[in-house]
Amino acid sequence: MLDNLPRGTIFLEDIEIGMTRHLQKQVTDEDIGMFAAISTDRNPVHLDEEYARETTFEGRIAHGMLTASLISAVIGEQLPGHGTIYLGQTLKFMAPVRPGDMVRAEVTVEGIEYAKRRVTLATRCIVGDTVVLKGEAVVMAPSRKFD
Template sequence: MLDNAPRGTICIEDIEIGMMRSLRKVVTDRDIEMFSEVSTDRNPVHLDEDYAQETIFGGRIAHGMLTAGLISAVIGEQLPGHGTVYLGQSLKFLAPVRPGDMVLAEVEVTEIDHAKRRVTMNTRCLVNDKKVLVGDATVLAPSRKFD
């Protein structure tokens, strides 16, 4: 399940400190399998329940970068949206995401450099109101001047 969040573009001229956007998605077994196939990361902690039961996680978990990809979706689809170019992203993984978890991915504008069209955002993912991933992103935002 993926929220029907607004899609499109917010140009640098219209972005303000404190703006936030988010999406919610249930991470499914199929998501994990497809991410494993695309990324070629076939670590059994993601794919093999028997193996994963013997790890510190006590069961299968989603790839951390799959969870981080939800932040990319918010940035690329909502804030700033279409035409945005990623410049950097820091990530700190705080807790595992498991198959069936509903992940809330949020971004919040913290800095704007209009001259360079750069936007810095606090990024985070939560499961049941618990932070599972935090970080900061810097992006090049689209501008009406370049349309």
């Protein structure tokens, strides 16, 4: 289940360094199954508990890109929001996300390049006190001058 989120657009002209937005979502077996079907990534570490128990993870884990997609949701729905264009994203997977984990995806504005409408965002996902993913996104933010 997702938090009740503010959705919409924060225009380039209103974005400030340090501005942060987030969402929380519990990753379910259904989410993992749907992601496997959509992505066609049916690696048994995600889908087969018996297989996954024999891996370094000692049990099933969610797809890393499923977790990363929560960052995309924050960027596309909240900061900057509707009309944002992804230009790039780095990701470092720090720890596994397991079925049932509550993931908090966060983005924080680190830089703004007004002439190119570019915004650099620190991105991370957290389960409890553990950072499970971190990286940086560069996006083109919507602007009142061009909309």
